[in-house]
Amino acid sequence: MPRFDPAQFHGQYLVSGGWEGMVMRTDTPPFDDVRVRRALRLVANRQQMLDLALGQNGGSIACDSPVWPGDPYYQQMSCPQDIELARELLAQAGYADGITVDLYLSDLSQTWVTLAEGYQQQAAQAGITVNLNLTSSDGYWSDVWMIEPFTFTSRGQRPADQLLNEGWRGGADWNETYWNRPDFDSLLDRARSALDFAGRKQLYAEAQEMLWMEGGALIPYFTNTVRAVNNAVTLPELDYDMIPWWEVTVSR
Numbered sequence: 001m002p003r004f005d006p007a008q009f010h011g012q013y014l015v016s017g018g019w020e021g022m023v024m025r026t027d028t029p030p031f032d033d034v035r036v037r038r039a040l041r042l043v044a045n046r047q048q049m050l051d052l053a054l055g056q057n058g059g060s061i062a063c064d065s066p067v068w069p070g071d072p073y074y075q076q077m078s079c080p081q082d083i084e085l086a087r088e089l090l091a092q093a094g095y096a097d098g099i100t101v102d103l104y105l106s107d108l109s110q111t112w113v114t115l116a117e118g119y120q121q122q123a124a125q126a127g128i129t130v131n132l133n134l135t136s137s138d139g140y141w142s143d144v145w146m147i148e149p150f151t152f153t154s155r156g157q158r159p160a161d162q163l164l165n166e167g168w169r170g171g172a173d174w175n176e177t178y179w180n181r182p183d184f185d186s187l188l189d190r191a192r193s194a195l196d197f198a199g200r201k202q203l204y205a206e207a208q209e210m211l212w213m214e215g216g217a218l219i220p221y222f223t224n225t226v227r228a229v230n231n232a233v234t235l236p237e238l239d240y241d242m243i244p245w246w247e248v249t250v251s252r
Contacts, residue, residue, distance in 0.1 A: 014224060014225045015059075015068070015070060015222060015224055015225075016068065016070075016157050016222060016225040017066075017067075017068030017071065017156070017158065017222060018154070018155065018157055018222065018223040018225075019062055019068070019154065019155055019219050019223065020111065020112070020152070020153065020154035020155075020223070021064075021154075021217060021218050021219040021220055021221075022119070022150065022151065022152055022153070022217070022218040023150075023151055023152075023153050023176040023177050023216060023217045023218070024037055024040065024149065024150050024177060024216040024217070024218075025148075025149045025150070025178045025216065026177050026178050026179050026180070026215075026216040027178040027180070028149040028178075030093070030095075030099065030101070031149055031150065031216060033093050034214045035089040035090070035092050035093040036090065036093050037216050038086075038089055038213070039085075039086040039087075039089040039093075039126065039128070040086075040101070040123065041064055042081065042082045042083075042085055042086040042089070042126075043081065043083060043086045043119075043122050043123045043125065043126045043128060044079075044081060044119060044122060045081040045122050046062070046063075046079060046220040047061060048118060048122070049115055049118050049119065049122075049220045049221065050220060050221040052118045053111040053114050053115045053118070053221075054221070054223065054224070057224060058224055059221040059223045059224050060221060060222050060224070061220070061221055062219045062220060062221050062222050063077040063078070063079035064079065064211055064212050064215055064217055064218060064219045065211050065212060065219065066155060066158075066163045066164070066167060066217070066219060067163060067164070067204070068157060069222070071160045072201070073160040073161075073200065073201050073204040073205070074160070075205040075208040075209065077208070077209065086126040086128075087126050087127060090126065090127065095127075097127070098126075098127030098128060098129065099127070099128055099129070100128075100129040100130075100131065101128065101129070101131070101150055102130075102133055102148075102149070103119075103120075103130050103131065103133065103151070103152075104135055104144050104148040104150065104151045104152070105132065105134060105135070105152040106134065106135050106136060106140040106144070106152075107134070107137055109152070112152045113134070115152075115220075116130075116132050116152070117132070119218075120132060133148075146176055151176075153176055153217075155167070160204055161188075161191070161192065161204075164188055164204070164207055165188055168184065168207075169184075169188060170184075176217070177215065177216030177217050178216075179215060179216060181210070183210075184210055187203050187204075187206055187207045188203075188207060191203035191204050191207070
């Protein structure tokens with residue numbers, strides 16, 4: 001077998017649609033109150049979470065929508081940390097003195113524990129106590145995820161229509177947050193039936209903005225893909241992890 005020579009390769013960091021984060025069951029107290037859900041998402045310093053979990057070049061910021069920047073229906077949004085607004089929302093919801101929540105996770109992902117500990121410290125700034133419950137990796141997806149009210153999750157890259165319908169449509173099998181909004185489902189139906197791209201994009205944008213304002217998923221970032229490329233291979237300029245193979249050339 002020929003010996004691997006790192007000098008023969010160069011690396012690329014490419015934005016992908018994979019993500020990991022936390023999901024709240026919107027059918028279970030206290031997460032059935034949109035003010036509590038939004039407060040728990042507003043306390044997140046997403047850049048800090050990204051840096052802690054993945055380091056430099058590890059990913060790109062997400063604003064609680066699963067639609068990634070390389071998707072044609074991606075809606076760019078701003079999602080800065082806002083501790084004061086989080087406190088105000090909690091007070092309106094009846095938690096002026098703060099709230100305690102249990103967050104369930106495992107070490108299935110090497111980043112979850114680091115991410116959870118960072119989030120725990122951020123949430124404390126708004127009077128939110130986050131108890132971390134480390135569960136067994138064996139059986140996590142069957143015994144914890146989609147059962148406990150507040151859990152960690154991760155997803156791979158998918159097209160916007162597939163993601164939003166599989167993960168957020170009312171009654172869908174993989175609806176982790178148990179989000180059930182007929183007006184949201186209507187946006188998805190209208191987007192599917194729209195004949196023009198601009199019309200579909202606007203409807204998908206409204207769906208993503210609804211998730212940012214009211215949803216139960218805290219999606220802090222999209223992960224980058226690290227791609228090793230042989231120096232003999234020439235790739236076109238890439239912004240995202242989608243390679244047009246017909247433009248790839250190989251020198252001999």
